[in-house]
């Protein structure tokens with residue numbers, strides 16, 4: 001197949017899933033064309049079947065807000081036409097699904113039929129999409145897609161609950177490349193960070209409010225009162241400054257390190273004992289899956305689609321959003337020397353169920369179904 005993938009090229013979960021999917025499809029022999037405004041972060045891999053088309057956004061003094069959606073739609077028209085694409089797969093509804101709709105209509109006037117698959121990732125529905133400033137366009141463009149997928153059952157339900165969506169939504173869960181996300185031998189790194197055998201706790205996110213990174217720091221502070229521990233915070237975002245202030249206030253700075261946006265997050269996860277994801281909302285929780293693949297158990301909230309990934313008392317524990325006391329108690333249970341090895345083993349076993357080798361055929365079958373309807 002000749003597939004166009006449209007996504008955000010950033011560290012965010014939707015961009016990561018789209019890029020990893022494209023790479024896996026290319027390895028299977030499909031031709032994959034990424035269409036986005038800069039090279040996707042995880043697209044550092046060379047394969048003869050991978051192509052990248054940059055959307056150029058022209059600035060003009062009249063434009064207070066350069067119209068990205070129009071530039072994207074025009075680029076889609078160009079790539080579909082000249083690269084002879086069979087299908088467009090857009091990740092994250094805003095503005096990708098509506099730009100795809102526009103491209104599809106333009107191409108139809110030229111006698112070219114291009115099916116569009118939209119994958120819903122989470123905040124495009126649960127936070128941003130619901131907003132009245134986007135809702136009518138989001139609803140319309142989801143309904144106009146030829147196929148729609150969501151990354152969890154919870155996100156599917158949320159979409160039907162909050163939007164007048166009549167289209168069938170098929171759940172295809174997120175996946176993991178176990179060749180990359182596995183426990184790497186990085187013990188020297190662990191010794192450097194935890195010279196006295198401290199337990200190592202890790203959180204990775206985009207430091208947005210929804211991630212509740214302040215809860216991570218508060219949980220850590222309580223754990224540290226009981227056992228020696230260190231915390232690594234991977235990622236960056238709008239809450240970073242206030243998190244730094246909180247560390248100072250709680251006097252935990254010596255035991256916390258901010259690592260920023262790391263490419264090789266699997267190397268840090270390889271030496272972690274516990275991953276913490278206390279999010280307010282999470283449609284799937286890809287960062288937790290990455291941790292589990294590296295044999296790291298998870299303390300999380302029970303928000304959104306997280307219960308579809310983290311198994312209570314097996315791969316970690318879930319608590320109500322904001323219940324720091326319960327999360328601390330559960331973290332100490334996992335970190336107990338009699339329990340840790342079992343939780344680690346269980347985390348890996350669960351991650352294996354989301355192996356890309358199991359999930360990729362679901363996308364390929366879905367594409368086939370959509371193309372048959374053409």
Ligand code: GMT
Nearest residue numbers: 012013014121122123282283284285286
């Ligand atoms: O979590 C974010 O803020 C980033 C966001 C995105 O769209 O890039 O992540 C969403 O998509 C991921 C991949 O499907 C999911 O694993 C995340 O759970 C989801 N985030 C939220 O629902 C908050």
